[in-house]
Amino acid sequence: MLRAENLTxxxxxxxxxxxxxxxxxxxxxxxxxxVVGPSGSGKTTLLNLLAGLDLPTEGGVYxxxxxxxxxxxDERAGVRLRHMGFVFQQWNLIPxxxxxxxxxxxxxxxxxxxGKRRARALELLEGxxxxxxxxxxxxxxxxxxxxxVALARALALxxxxxxxxxxxxxxxxxxxxxxxxxxxxxxxxxxxxxxxxDLELARRAxxxxxxxxxxxxxxxxxSPNP
Amino acid sequence: MEVFHLVLRNLLARxxxxxxxxxGVLIATASMVLFLSFGEGLRRALFQELSxxxxxxxxxxxxxxxxxxxxxxxxxxxxxxALEEAGKALGVKALIPTLLLARGGFDPxxxxxxxxxxxxVSPSLLYPGLxxxxxxxxxxxxxxxxxxxxxxxxxxxxxxxxxxxxxxxxKVEGILEExxxxxxxxLFAPLPALQxxxxxxxxxxVLVALRPGQKAEEVARALExxxxxxxxxxxxxxxxxxxxxxxxxxLVRFGISLVALVVGGLLVANTVMMSVYERTRExxxxxxxxxxxGFIFRLVVLEALFLALLGGVGGLLLGSLASAxxxxxxxxxxxxxxxxxxxxxxxxxxxxxxGLGILAGLFPAQQASRLPVVEALGRV
Ligand SMILES: Nc1ncnc2c1ncn2[C@@H]1O[C@H](COP(=O)(O)OP(=O)(O)O)[C@@H](O)[C@H]1O
Ligand SMILES: [Mg+2]
Numbered sequence: 001m002l003r004a005e006n007l008t009x010x011x012x013x014x015x016x017x018x019x020x021x022x023x024x025x026x027x028x029x030x031x032x033x034x035v036v037g038p039s040g041s042g043k044t045t046l047l048n049l050l051a052g053l054d055l056p057t058e059g060g061v062y063x064x065x066x067x068x069x070x071x072x073x074d075e076r077a078g079v080r081l082r083h084m085g086f087v088f089q090q091w092n093l094i095p096x097x098x099x100x101x102x103x104x105x106x107x108x109x110x111x112x113x114x115g116k117r118r119a120r121a122l123e124l125l126e127g128x129x130x131x132x133x134x135x136x137x138x139x140x141x142x143x144x145x146x147x148x149v150a151l152a153r154a155l156a157l158x159x160x161x162x163x164x165x166x167x168x169x170x171x172x173x174x175x176x177x178x179x180x181x182x183x184x185x186x187x188x189x190x191x192x193x194x195x196x197x198d199l200e201l202a203r204r205a206x207x208x209x210x211x212x213x214x215x216x217x218x219x220x221x222x223s224p225n226p
Numbered sequence: 227m228e229v230f231h232l233v234l235r236n237l238l239a240r241x242x243x244x245x246x247x248x249x250g251v252l253i254a255t256a257s258m259v260l261f262l263s264f265g266e267g268l269r270r271a272l273f274q275e276l277s278x279x280x281x282x283x284x285x286x287x288x289x290x291x292x293x294x295x296x297x298x299x300x301x302x303x304x305x306x307x308a309l310e311e312a313g314k315a316l317g318v319k320a321l322i323p324t325l326l327l328a329r330g331g332f333d334p335x336x337x338x339x340x341x342x343x344x345x346x347v348s349p350s351l352l353y354p355g356l357x358x359x360x361x362x363x364x365x366x367x368x369x370x371x372x373x374x375x376x377x378x379x380x381x382x383x384x385x386x387x388x389x390x391x392x393x394x395x396x397k398v399e400g401i402l403e404e405x406x407x408x409x410x411x412x413l414f415a416p417l418p419a420l421q422x423x424x425x426x427x428x429x430x431x432v433l434v435a436l437r438p439g440q441k442a443e444e445v446a447r448a449l450e451x452x453x454x455x456x457x458x459x460x461x462x463x464x465x466x467x468x469x470x471x472x473x474x475x476x477l478v479r480f481g482i483s484l485v486a487l488v489v490g491g492l493l494v495a496n497t498v499m500m501s502v503y504e505r506t507r508e509x510x511x512x513x514x515x516x517x518x519x520g521f522i523f524r525l526v527v528l529e530a531l532f533l534a535l536l537g538g539v540g541g542l543l544l545g546s547l548a549s550a551x552x553x554x555x556x557x558x559x560x561x562x563x564x565x566x567x568x569x570x571x572x573x574x575x576x577x578x579x580x581g582l583g584i585l586a587g588l589f590p591a592q593q594a595s596r597l598p599v600v601e602a603l604g605r606v
Contacts, residue, residue, distance in 0.1 A: 048600050051514070053599045053603070054600045074518040077516050077517060077518045078516065080514065080516045081515065081516025081517075082516070084516075086515060088511070091507050092511060093511075094511065094512070095239070095508065096232075096235040096236050097232075105512070106515050106516060108228055109515065109516050109517055109521070110516075153515070
């Protein structure tokens with residue numbers, strides 16, 4: 001279980017102080033949680049803090065009993081590798097590596113041998129319907145395909161937590177639907193934290209957190225789609 | 227090995243840039259290797275030669291240490307007599323006055339080097355192991371014996387005339403077998419004939435052969451004490467002297483090649499820095515996925531190291547090729563391999579390339595691994 005306690009992030013810009021996130025407290029249960037809010041409301045900041053990519057000015061993040069905010073940079077990297085997966089809005093993939101090599105990258109970091117890496121990567125690519133694209137470089141994949149490869153990579157080490165920051169932001173309707181379907185499927189038995197300003201997408205999550213001006217306004221449980 | 231694969235991928239993704247950088251390092255290393263190979267070649271030729279020389283001591287005028295053969299002969303008959311007496315008192319095996327005379331200019335094609343020897347003294351006393359190929363080893367008063375290479379180069383056969391001056395002419399009376407040493411390039415002639423050419427009774431140097439058990443250093447010091455104004459050098463001293471001179475010239479030549487090396491290093495640093503800058507987002511993604519900072523650091527350092535080492539190995543090969551080509555020429559022209567790629571030179575070149583790679587990679591690697599993850603992710 002991922003828990004945020006009184007999470008606060010302030011940025012100093014010259015002599016002005018920007019409060020990107022203020023006193024955010026929430027426990028993320030299993031299943032999909034969408035975080036929505038207007039641009040600049042602190043969504044990305046929240047995701048960065050929850051994933052240990054950045055450190056809070058105040059408050060803390062707990063992964064079970066582990067206080068993420070107290071760990072060193074490299075320790076947090078280790079936690080991310082084993083417990084978290086990421087899908088960003090774009091430029092997710094390492095451009096010089098083929099699709100399967102991208103998927104296998106976390107496995108490389110985890111020290112898997114080549115044969116096992118390849119087998120696991122191909123299995124994951126099959127899961128997102130891209131087995132035929134395994135040996136293509138990212139530049140030869142469409143935007144939707146790139147996001148599916150990124151999702152496959154996020155699942156490589158079967159992490160309990162999945163982060164996605166505007167994963168469908170740059171996609172057309174059809175590709176968006178493919179990625180969304182795969183994402184929510186993967187999020188079912190995981191903790192999926194989906195940052196988006198797309199309310200339609202957010203409504204497919206089990207909970208929606210509404211952010212504004214760096215504060216958590218309210219938590220919505222959307223009614224199931226008609 | 228796995229990280230290396232990523233490095234290779236990245237370099238191959240920008241083939242032209244990688245190749246140009248590689249070429250820069252390659253040329254820098256090759257020029258350094260070639261520059262330094264001349265010192266090594268000289269050193270090798272010299273020491274081979276010296277270890278082949280029979281007499282253990284060479285007496286020359288003071289201030290003409292090292293190799294003063296071609297200088298104007300300055301040892302007077304009086305000094306020579308005093309030296310002979312001192313030598314007799316010390317019980318040396320032989321004292322051989324000699325002088326070197328160059329004729330026909332410095333072009334090795336037309337130039338001849340004569341070494342004068344007293345009547346009755348065989349060249350094989352100076353260069354043990356010398357053997358005759360044609361006719362005789364010991365020239366008569368009007369004759370000369372030619373080394374194998376000079377005979378070939380000069381087209382000398384038995385009976386060929388050698389005009390040393392309007393008054394002095396000698397005939398080739400013997401041709402020697404090739405020995406691989408300096409003697410191959412010399413013409414041995416009677417000392418009085420050469421002195422007549424120069425119009426002097428002086429000699430250029432006196433070679434001293436020792437009896438078994440005699441200590442070269444002690445004899446040399448005693449000879450110096452007996453005849454002021456002369457310097458007696460043992461083969462060891464000559465070697466040390468030559469080594470000192472060679473080391474200085476090594477330094478100078480390394481200094482010159484350093485310019486090329488620094489440029490090569492900057493090339494690598496620039497390439498790696500550029501690739502680091504372009505890959506900021508990529509590194510951000512890697513770290514978000516769980517790569518530690520050391521992983522990124524290694525990735526970048528390895529890239530620089532790989533470029534530098536590959537360029538270094540290529541430069542060593544190119545330098546060796548150039549060295550071989552130069553030797554082909556100098557062997558033909560002067561009968562001497564001027565350039566040598568010794569194992570220690572090869573090691574040194576690779577070491578320099580390695581150092582270059584590390585130096586060029588450290589800063590970009592530091593930059594790449596120090597950047598906060600969120601900042602790296604923010605840059606597309
Ligand atoms: N590195 C930063 N330095 C200064 N201000 C920042 C920085 N990152 C984000 N902010 C500010 O924090 C606020 C929240 O940003 P962000 O979390 O990116 O919002 P969102 O993702 O909801 O658009 C914004 O006002 C933004 O300008
Ligand atoms: Mg954002």
